Amino acid sequence: xxxxxxxxxxxxxxxxxxxxxxxxxxxxxxxxxxxxxxASSQILADKGxxxxxxxxxxxxxxxxxxxxxxxLTPHSVYHHVxxxxxxxxxxxxxxxxxxxxxxxxLTILCVRRLFVARVRVTSAxxxxxxxxxxxxxxxxxxxxxxxSLGHSDGSVMMALSxxxxxxxxxxxxxxxxxxxxxxxxxxxxxxxxxxxxxxxFTRLVHILSAPVRYVWRPYQVVxxxxxxx
Numbered sequence: 001x002x003x004x005x006x007x008x009x010x011x012x013x014x015x016x017x018x019x020x021x022x023x024x025x026x027x028x029x030x031x032x033x034x035x036x037x038x039a040s041s042q043i044l045a046d047k048g049x050x051x052x053x054x055x056x057x058x059x060x061x062x063x064x065x066x067x068x069x070x071x072l073t074p075h076s077v078y079h080h081v082x083x084x085x086x087x088x089x090x091x092x093x094x095x096x097x098x099x100x101x102x103x104x105x106l107t108i109l110c111v112r113r114l115f116v117a118r119v120r121v122t123s124a125x126x127x128x129x130x131x132x133x134x135x136x137x138x139x140x141x142x143x144x145x146x147x148s149l150g151h152s153d154g155s156v157m158m159a160l161s162x163x164x165x166x167x168x169x170x171x172x173x174x175x176x177x178x179x180x181x182x183x184x185x186x187x188x189x190x191x192x193x194x195x196x197x198x199x200x201f202t203r204l205v206h207i208l209s210a211p212v213r214y215v216w217r218p219y220q221v222v223x224x225x226x227x228x229x
Contacts, residue, residue, distance in 0.1 A: 002175050009190055010175035014167045017193045024200025025208070036205055052108030059102020063141075066094060070157070071164040084154030091157065092148050099142050106135050130202045133195060140188040147182045156181065 002011075029036060070091055075084065082090070110131050113119055120128075148156055163177045178186060199205065 002179060006175040006179045009186075009193075010163070010178040011173045013190075013193055014173050017197045018167075021196050021199050025205060028200050028205065036209060049109075049112065052105045052112065055101050055105025056109055057105070059098045059100075059105060062098040063095065063102060066091065066098070071161050072168060073161075074165065075158065075161065084158055085152060086154075088148060088152065088154045088157040092145055096142070096145050099138060099145075103135075103138050103142065106131070106138060110135050126202050130195075130198065130204065133191065133198075137188065137191045137195060140184055140191060143184045144182075144188060147184060156185070160185070 070087070078087065113123055113128055113131055159177045159181065163174055167173050178189065195204075
């Protein structure tokens with residue numbers, strides 16, 4: 001029998017989070033468009049920012065798309081190419097690699113935000129909170145690796161995938177898939193949903209405005225004053 005804890009956090013909460021995230025993001029974009037940004041603190045203190053920023057973004061981009069593709073791709077699509085066991089091992093290796101890269105970068109950014117005086121005094125509480133929450137979430141994700149190695153048959157991967165896919169396809173979440181899993185998985189999922197819940201209220205919204213077109217934009221022609229004379 002499913003407990004109320006699992007029924008709420010893995011049955012009802014995902015849909016509550018989806019509604020808050022979607023509606024909250026639309027309302028913020030409509031009512032507070034000038035707050036839709038990730039304020040740079042480079043002018044205050046440049047030390048550590050570039051290295052931490054690069055490592056964090058490389059790691060988090062690969063982790064995001066790894067989770068997205070790994071969890072939302074149906075087993076019927078990939079089982080002709082790779083087995084669930086091998087897919088889980090790929091997830092462990094790549095997740096461990098890019099998770100470590102992201103962890104190093106995020107640690108640098110957290111230390112800078114908390115202990116560099118000029119940055120700390122100009123930081124909003126939400127800026128500090130989201131960095132710390134992301135750091136804890138990343139730590140929980142890395143903590144699941146030993147548990148995944150203990151279930152190399154791919155059962156954990158299959159359970160998590162089926163749970164996520166049932167939510168996205170609005171077939172009703174199946175908390176019974178999550179109940180047998182170890183506590184790091186559950187804590188990782190709950191905190192992940194909390195991050196999505198906070199999404200519309202923090203600087204995380206700038207993800208939706210990533211300057212992708214910058215990659216293929218035409219070169220800018222810059223002429224010096226001397227040349228114009």
